[in-house]
Amino acid sequence: MIGSVLLTISTTHSPATDLGYLLVKHPAQLQSFSTTGGTAHVFYPQATEDRCTAALLLDVDPVELARPSKGQKGPDSFSLGRYVNDRPYAASSLLTVALGRVFRSAMKGASKDRPELAATPIPLEIEVPALPCRGGTGIVARLFEPLGWTVEAVPVPLDPAFPEWGDARYVQLRLTGTVRLADALSHLYVLLPVLDDAKHYWVSEDEVAKLLRAGDGWLAGHPDKELIARRYLAGRRSLVLSALERLQGDTAATEPGQDEEQAEVPERRVPLVKLRKQAVLAALAESGASRVLDLGCGEGALLLELFADRRYTEIVGADVSTVSLAIAERRLKLERQPDRQRERIRLIQSALTYHDDRLTGYDAAVLMEVIEHVDEERLPALERAVFGHAAPSTVVVTTPNVEYNVRYETLCGHRHDDHRFEWTREQFAAWTARVCAAHGYTAEIRPVGEDDPQTGPPTQLAYFRKVA
């Protein structure tokens, strides 16, 4: 068995060796416990009247850890990262599990031998030499300082041989403060995995209870409780909400801000996403279409609207991502719809650079924020497939107007990592004209969102009609 995760707790409260009573671990011995993914050892590098240090050392067994376990079949289950990773060295949720197991009674604040001391804040020093930390050293201070700790967090360089690579995602952490030992342990229990932000096991509903139990007495008053809850519960929104609701009693929970895919959130009035949908729906309604294609339907944001509108008698949502389609299917609650409703809509996997006979013969097609996800050199294939082969009477295309990007203060680069291009109004107009000439359509370009006098609107929409 190899690998190690280290955490040391020291006190100078005299007699310091009383730490052994609080932790219920004898300072003269090496004690070992079997725990998830390896063995936890507790021993004391130092044990004098003036200063006593307890060390929790986790021996991680990487070969054992790499075996796929039940319920662990994520997309990563066959990636190399499962085999070569930092778990043997870096504090993580594995350490937290060991912490909860090995120091269970100390964390509860119970002590048979030193009950008063257990209830008293004592000077403590905690060191974690390799703490994975997403968000840099600043976040460590943000999380621990409100709880009465003085925080020292030194970033670890990725590789001294390549200084240009910068820092690793670890810090060497040293906390000092006068804190009840039980509180200190529960701070670590909750906040170490929060900083790591990569739990090694599935988050389930009883995690909410664990969080509330460990955070009792301090989490509700923590200024970053939302961040803590979200990361601890690994971003599972419903769990986060239920945790926050229970933290706040009757006060209504606000939805935590999702990591928005686009930089377009700070719209003050109606969000652009909504304006765009409205503009697309208006164009569709104007065309009089009843059998429509949503090409690149993603998770079904537009499909929901189309499905709710009885004028659309036949709706096809097509996307290349089977994961997105599965989410769309869930959002549409298709399996619970009566047959007649369900017959109106069909979800299919398709790729727009291939001809697809299933997409021919419809009244209209929508490509809402789709073309910019296709490499520019592959666009002619998309044009042939959509305008030449599927060839519906109406095609509605929206895409960002790159000129407007200057209005997003925080944005650098494209609005989305996967955008292969973002066009100016002129470029979009030129493309539109080319498509019309090649495939027998006429088009009208419309602004979506505030039509800024200098930059134009944030989104541009082309309304194509096939020439009869």
Added chain:
Amino acid sequence: MKLDIPELSLIALVGISGSGKSTFARQYFKPTEVLSSDFFRGLVADDENDQSATKDAFAALHHIAGIRLRAGRRVVVDATNVQKHARAELVKLARSFDVLPVAIVIDTPEAVAWERTQARPDRDFGRKVLQRQAADLRRSVRDLGREGFRKVHIVREPGDVTISYEKAWNDRRDVTGPFDIIGDVHGCRAELETLLVRLGYVIERDDQGRPVSAAHPEGRQAVFVGDLVDRGPDSPGVLRLVMGMTGAGTALCVPGNHEQKLLRKLRGRKVSVTHGLAETLEQLEREGPAFTETAAAWIDGLVSHLRLDGGRLVVAHAGLKEEYQGRASGRVRDFCLYGESTGETDEYGLPVRYPWARDYRGDAMVVYGHVPSPKAEWVNNTICLDTGCVFGGELTALRYPEKELVSVPAERVHYEPVKPLAEIAPERDGATLSISDVTGRRHIKTAYGTVLVDAESSAAALEVMSRFAIDPRQLLWLPPTMSPPSTSRQEGYLEYPAEAFADYRSAGVSTVVCEEKHMGSRAVVLVREEGGAVYTRTGRPFFSDPATTEALLERVRTAARPLFAKLETSWLLLDCELLPWSAKAGSLIRSQYASVGAAARAALPGVLSAVDSAVARGVDAGGLAGRFKERAANAEAFTAAYRQYCWPVDGLDGVQLAPFMVLASEGASHAGRDHGWHLAQCDTLVAADPELFRATGRRVVDLSSAEDEAEATRWWLELTGSGGEGMVIKPYEGLAHRVRGQLAQPGIKCRGREYLRIIYGPDYTMPEHLDRLRDRGLSRKRSLALREHGLGLAALDALASGEPLWRVHELVFAILALESEPVDPRL
């Protein structure tokens, strides 16, 4: 009694209950050919006599019949079929699959049938039913022909029958060529003579000097795609020559729409005398009625399409889609003559043609004419030979099986086209791919076996292919995955050369080449005279900046000039490793590998000092101390291992390319050549540009020589001892090398002890880990490697023989799809 039946047909047995239809069917047809209504009643309702299940039973029967007919299999329908509406369904079914409906009436006297019925315990209907059936039958018999049955046989003695299957007229699969297929002639007799001579035919003339036949000294046969007549100066002359050749057996001919119209005119039907028919009629006028009548009879005898050479070649005037090949119906004939129209007309008033060739996925080559275009071009294994001779273009022939085009120019513009020839650019887009080429569960047949790709893998590959991969026109091949050798028992080693040699020896390979494994990223380089691509093993562009790609391609192009000339090619496909590893895998190295090292460096000193302090205090933790010291050393070794493969690059500066195979060039797959050849070609690149190209060290090993093996093992230890990744062992004879008819693993990678820390973790060499890690299964990886290898070889073959893009893409796509199968990534 002898019954003639077309080979592919739907045969309706007609007869009352108890007439002996089922016995007849059993006696003369295969059990799987016979679909009996009784059987289907049982299938859908558990009771063969449950008349209430009749509707469902027939629905199921028709469905199965349709599936068989689509696949070109005979269907015999064993039901009474005494009622008109029942038969009408069958005629409709046959027509919808373009096969001929045939009726065989089993005419057994009602009294005999009644006797048999009474003898059967499961039949409880009365004699009335039989009498009604008999009456229906009597009324029907004389109408069967009019109902659409192509043949009607009335059998009175069912025990005494022989069935003789007639080949379809279009079935000339026994004629194997070689052929010279000739495009639309349109009365251009002079050009036709020139072309025939150019093709090597000797022309025979009558006493007036008119060509009356031609023959090829090597026995080649000409095949005319039709439209011999109209518009041009000498339609009768062309007819005379071609009629002579078909009569002499030196040519075959299919009719064109112009022959068809001429025939209708000559037979006194009303047709509009346009599109050059007037010229033909006038020319025929001068020939006299006897010639005209001979020509008309000859045209009448032409078959609208021909299947030749074992079914590998189909000739029809306007082409023929796969579903119609070998079929017979009015619409098949119409397709052959006129093609498929979209129902629209263009600005010149000409019908817009549906580009059927774009969707063509058939195995048979289709050669046709009908639509003039400036050049004959291949589209998905089809080619149109009408290069508009009569409009001043060329008369073109295709040599088959050589696939060579031979053209002669028109002597002049004989007829002004409605729209200028140069402007005629029908949609012949061979680059269009259809989603049905790649998705769903697929059985892909190649010369190397059949590979199954499941629907989930296809779906995953579709996402990768359409979102991240390069243009399919550049993505011509993907490297197969590579297996390590059988696991070594050598102390301290997981992989060792001895097992790789043993693996190949037991696979029957006698000589292998060991090639230094460069630790970079696999890169496939397609370099064309202009442009090209550099892509990864999953088909993604190697560099995000196209300028870097082009800069690299330009360097390759320059170094490969002599190779371009030597292989007479305008492009090369190279299999390479691109270094450094950090160039492509930089973010992976930083986030994964360097991170592990950093965490170890941060954690282990603290652990060691804590343990040491505890030991100094007398705590019994000596065991921990020893273990963690070893661990610290392993972490250092791990960091040292990946550092070897990282160095900074800026654009192309620092980038190195190590080519080791020249996979293909124009018209040729080089998979059959030995690795000595491949490495020699690659060496010329290294010599030309040693800064960019990196040589690949190698040792050839005779697997019967212990000395060779020992020397190669020493070399491997030396390579890996100084930080090398290891070596790849390959059958020396090359990629396509087969032993006992089977492909061998194209390569086995034998990785160094230190390198494997990157794969198995810093501490994998500790005995307690190594023992557990040795328990690794390779069969899945090896089977995957072989399947991908076969697909890759087939893709190179398809490329070399000029198969359509969709076929190459289907194969390459399948390789990518197979890559999504879960296999231990450490192998």
